[in-house]
Every structure is written in C-alpha cells, then in structure tokens.
Amino acid sequence: MLRTHAPSLDETFDIAVIGAGVVGCAVARRFALAGAKVIVIEKGSDILSGASKANSAILHTGFDAPQGSLELELIKAGRAEYLAIRDSLSLPLVTTGALVCAWNEAEARKLDAILAQGRENGIAELRALSGAQARATMPGLSERLVAAIEVAGEHVIDPWSAPLAYLTQAVALGARLLREAEILAGTFDGEWTLATTAGEVRAHAVVNAAGLYGDVVDQRLGFAPEFEIRPRKGQFVVLDKAAFAHVPRIVLPVPTEITKGVVVCPTAFGNVLVGPTAEEQQDRTRTTVETSELEALLKRGAEIVPALAGMPVTAVYAGLRPATESKAYRVFSRPARRAITLGGIRSTGLSAALGLAQHAERLHAGFGHAFTAPGPAPEVTLPNLAETRERDWQRPEHGEIVCHCELVTKREIEAAFESAVPPGDFGGLRRRTRAGMGRCQGFYCNARLAEMTRGRLSTPLAADDGDEA
C-alpha cells in the first residue's frame, strides 16, 4: 500500500541514499539539485522514524564543537545554508539565542574556556554575563544563576518540517522514496546492486545515512567495520503552552565530561522542552520513557525556571542518538566503490544535515561520475506549523478543527495525505500536522483521526482496520 514508489528494475539511479532521516533527506535534496537521479531507501514506514524523530530542535552555531573538527565545519555550513534557504522553503526560525548557564562557582570557572573555544570556533556574538545580566534577558531563570554566556546565534526550528521540505524538494526534482525497504546486502560490479526487503535497487553510488544502523549497513555493503554504533537514549518532557511565556530562550547547561546535560528550551510550536537524559543502551529500537527519569527532568526544569513547577506535561518522548566509540563524526569515502558513509552523527544532525549533504557532494565529485545538467530549484511550500507564523486555522474554509489543542484543520490533514511525501504511519501524520500532539494527547481527536486515516496508515489506529483479522 505504501510502496507507491516501487522502482523498476531496469532503472539505474545515480545515487542511492540509505536512510530517510534528516541527513538522508538533506543528501537527497543536494544531489537532486545537482541533477542526479536519486532514490532514498528507508527501512521504516515513514521518513524520520529513527534518531531524527526525537531531538531538541535547536539550530546550533557550533560554539562548543571540537576545534578544527569536521563536525564544526559542517554545523557552520549547514546552519548557513538553512538560514539562506529557509524563506524559499517557508521554514520557521525562532530567534531565541541561548544562555549557557553556570549554577555554581565550579561551573562558572568553566565559562571562560567555553567562551574562548567559541571565539576560536569563529562564532560571533558571544557575551559573558553575570547572573543578574543573564536574568535581565530572561527573568524566569532561577535566582541561583551565578553567571552565563550568551550565544545569540543559537535558534529553534521545526525539526520535522525541515527534513520533510528537503525531501519534498528532491521528490519535485524526480527523486524517489522507497519505504519499508531494509538493506539486506549490496554488491558492487562497477554499479551497486542493493538487495532490499522491497526489491532490488541499482545505483552508480551509495550514501549511507542509516543513522542508528550506520555500522550495520556498512557491513551489509561489504565494508570492514570502521565504527560501532552505541545508541544513547535521551528522554524529553514537553510542557504545556502556558510554560512558553517563561522560557523565551534556550537554556543550556555547562557540559561535563559525561554529558551535555539537560536543556530547557522553547519549541517552534509554542511549548517548552526539558531534556534530554543521556543513557547508553544496546538496543537500537526501544525508546522507552521511564517514570523516574521523567520526574527527574521535571524537577530539574523547575530548578532552572521556577515557574515551571507544577506546569502540566503535554507529552513525553525518548530518542536514540547514533553515538559511536568516538565523539567525532564517522565520515568515510570509498572512491573505488563509489560509496560514502555519513556515520555517528550524534546529536548535531539537525544543524549539520545540509552541511553533511554539501560534504557528500564534494566527496562524490571525486568519483568521476557526472550527472545530467541540473534544472532550476523547484519551489516547495510546506504548511506552516510554527506558532510564530500564520497557521491554517487562521484562514477561512479550513473545513473543521480536528485537533482542538493544536488547532489542526481538516484541510491540513487532507493536504498531508495528498502531498508528495504522504505520511506512512501515525507518527508521520503527527509530525506533519501536529494532530494529537497537544495537551489532551488525543482525548478529543484520536477517534476522529482513526476515522479519517482508515486504510491510509501502516498501523491503523483502530483495531481490525487492515493489519489485523
């Protein structure tokens, strides 16, 4: 039902992108813009179903990235491209700035080094502030604040619409998306033949952007293991929109050796996020939340911004970061076999994705395989979900408010299903429309959504609809 983009076997693609996370979507766009015939191969029933579905939605500057690292270079390049293209893709930018907050003298002593590193990383607009100065820019912060560094360029974006826009633009240029297609094996005989659970795909070159399965896919393509994914789980709590007024800025902790620590930040959708935890685990699929960790996050959030105490919880979630044995990005290029691996994109993937795509294009340029002449970049307009811009419910003829908490209209839900990259599962519909994402979590709209989505999702909301007897 979902495999509407089934490839014909006699077609050979220029580029096969493995994984439709934020990195894969950005890579697909970059090569499609360059004139390549692209196919994106995704194991899940929808895009963004791995690491990319759960992050803190921050567009980083790279102020705290390792000096001279590829990660720093690509965060800066990715951020610059996002800022350059976001208007043409109608993507939001919530200009919050960030405060790196020291809550005791020991942490305050580390701020100088953070400031020096940020300046060496070439990040402008860094300011050292006293606790009082920082609180003047964000009065909701606890009086316990000792000192802070302001990073004016850190912003909040919509973490799901951005990659969807990248892929939508690629699809408008002829790229194909193959879902529910797990890579089983790959052989190279001058061209790649990829065996997937949804059939065979032939391509001149492959880009492995498989995130949590980056190491597994490398091995299935026949490469010696260069790295090992060690999933790191992060749990988050999303607080009610009433919290938004208290958190106008991103509040970052002073990182320790072990973890970057708990962030408190606004979201583009008008909520407040508290998280993540950092928990190493073996399992690459289970993203469980745990009562004790969620309670600890709520407590920590209220210590940082006291007005958050008692604020209702809207949502809880957990995601896995594709960490490896090293902090560095694990990027490998194998010109002889025309393969690129973008691995270990740990926690800065959203910021660096467009930069990683540029990097992959540069690496591919050395492979000696040219694309047809690129056409003009197609215009892509995604529905706006951010509270900072006009939403569909503010316009007439929206049909009906389906999700009352997030004011999602019937017109928006129908548009998602009729779009170039329609949702494959309920999570995908939620990410595209925000239906069911609000404070009641579907108390009012879940049944209506079950009715509206009958026969359209891989796992139906209602029992007995499709996949079960």
Next chain:
Amino acid sequence: MSDAMADVIIVGGGPSGVAAAIELRARGVGHVVLLDREPELGGATRHCAHSPFGMREFGRVYLGAAYGRRLEAEAARAGVDVRTRHSVVRFEDGRHEDGRLDVTSPRGIETLSARRILIATGARETPRSARLISGDRPIGIVTTGTLQSYVAFHGLMPFRRPVIVGSELVSLSAILTCLTHGARPVAMVEPGPHPLAGQPFSWFPALAGIPFHRGAELVDIRGTSRVENVTLRLRDGTVQDIACDGVLLTGRFMPESALFRQSDIGVDAGSTGPAIDQDGRSLDPRIFASGNLLRAVETGGWAFREGRAVGRAIAEDLARDADAGAPIPVTFDAPVKLVVPSLLRRDANATPAFRDFQLRMLRRARGRLSLELDGREVWAAERTWMPERRILVPLPPAAVEAGTVHFRFRETA
C-alpha cells in the same frame, strides 16, 4: 453604554453551558451566544453511552447523543444564539470594557465581545504522557473518553484485549463499553488499596470475570507499532507480564482550563480550574466559570444545576452592574486538595450561586475538618474522608464579610 456584540457569550455546550444559557434567557437577558467547537451540543455526554442523563433537569432519562439533542431543543426554544464548530482560541488581552474572545470557525477567525463571558469547557481524563507512565509509546493507549468516541461516533474500537487502569465510576463504564462492543478486558489495575468507585459498583469487574489487581501498578508497556504486552507490579511486589493489545487509562479527570492557564487569569493550584467566587466570577470580574471546569469531576446533572445557578448570577450581575469588590482567597490545609469556590467577594450578588463549599481530599485521611472565619470555628466534622469524593460544607453568609476564610484539618491516628 456597551457596544459589545452580545450580552453574554458562553463557551461550551455541555450541560452546564446550556443550562446557563437557558437560565439567562429565562431571566430576560437579550442576546446570549453559546459557542461549541463540536458540530452538536452535549459536551462529554455525547459519548458517555452508559450514564443516564436528564432525570433531575428534564424528568426523564436520556442516553448519549439523545441528551445532547434535548439540550439543543431546549436552547433553541429559549432563543439562545447557538454557534457550533466555533473554537475559542484565547481571551483577547487588553483593558476593554467588555470581555473579548478570539474564535476560529470554518469561516476563519473573528473576535467576539460580550458584557459577560461564561466558560464551561468541562473536564477530560489525564493522558498517558502526563501520568509519566514508563514504557514504549505504541498505538493502542487511550483514555475512556477516546474509547467512547471511537464507539459512539465512528463505530470503531481502538483494541480488543485491553488492560484497564483505574477503578473510578468511569472505569466501570469503560468495561461496559468494551463488553458490549466485542472487546474483552484482560485485567484491571488500581494503584490504590481500594477501588475508587464505591460498592456495589466495585464488585462489577469480578462479576464480569476480569482479574482485578488492587495496589498494583503499571510499570512497563511494550510494543513496536501496537501495544503487545504490559508489566504490572502487584501488591506483593511480584511482577507479572500480561499480553494485550491496548491500555485503557480511565479517570483522573482534570479541568479543561487551557484558556485560563494561557491568560493572565491563571488557574487555581488546587483544582487546576479557574479560581471563582461565590457567584462563579473569576479573578477577571467579566469572566465567569461553571461546571466540571471548576473541579473534576461531577455528574452531568450536577454540572447542569451549577450552570443554571451561575446563569442566574450572571443575569443579576448584569442588572446590578456594580463592582463586586476585591476577592479574598479561601485557604486550606493538606490533605485537602481543592475548595470551590476558592474566592469570596464582599460586594457580590445578594444571593450567591454557590450555597456550599465543595471540597475534595488528596488521599484517604482520618481527622477533623473545620471552617474558620477570622480564626473562629463556624463548622466542623470528624470522620474518615475518602479521596475523590464530594464534600459539601454550607457557605455561611458571614463568610463574605470575613478577612480570612480557612479550612483546617487535624489528622487523627
């Protein structure tokens, strides 16, 4: 002279909002607008298939949508300007003489104004997220209200073999919904030592052959796309895995108070609904509230009577058109959870809408509950108080004259 669009706008077409609208019209208030975001009136009664509604107010019993239709007929007969599919987005800020609401409907957005506004948006159950329950987040975890909406509006079921969490009255209604629609609950779990619903209702799970675990907790949910099984920690500390295809979270109602929470008015820390005075006035004297928005959760009949009383109070307030004075708070000791009304105004209406204080306890507690006005005891009772049960204390006329109004609780061993 006010240039407001209406005399009164009521937000929410459940029993409380409709009762207020009818009462306002009966008392000669000219233009009464009733907004509801759904296509039909009735509020939560529309999907409550097993609860009889209407005996006290209409002298006969209605089930589900039939009660909503009766409300619709009564509102039409009373000349209420009913506008369905209208969602109120926010109270408009600013110091207007009138109350103003930003509203979206299929026509788009508009701002509606009225001399008084009544919010009657009811209550809903606490979702899985806000309960902070551990585990995966697959499809098939819903509340009773959602289950009943599946059945009542769409003829669908979200699962066939759910585990039911909770033992309030609504939990028993949930069992009935399951059994009458081809679903077989595999277990029922109550974290407390006793079912929250009183006898004889609490015998029902056993009669229906559903294993009932008291003092047990849902500690894990597993499933990749749909719920596959759950883990319970039983009263004796052992854990048990149960195969199922859904989790039904029942009860733990909370006021649907987002409009207040997102405004300067805010909510009461105890009830999490808006703080109101003895006439139903909130901290903003142009805005009133009634029904289950005030405290979760009472019956439809209770909400109807409350709406009628606040409707009468609004009519009187419009006629008086005088400042009701600064509110004083009604305070209380733990383990009292909430008190309604939680404000008193000295220069309010001659006859209050609320003749009793309503209290609820956070937990089961044995002790002496007393009401003190300016430190002087005017009422007391000693017994074992149960959680989530209604406690009524007569609101003495002298209370509105007092400087401090406090509910004291002395726990006994």
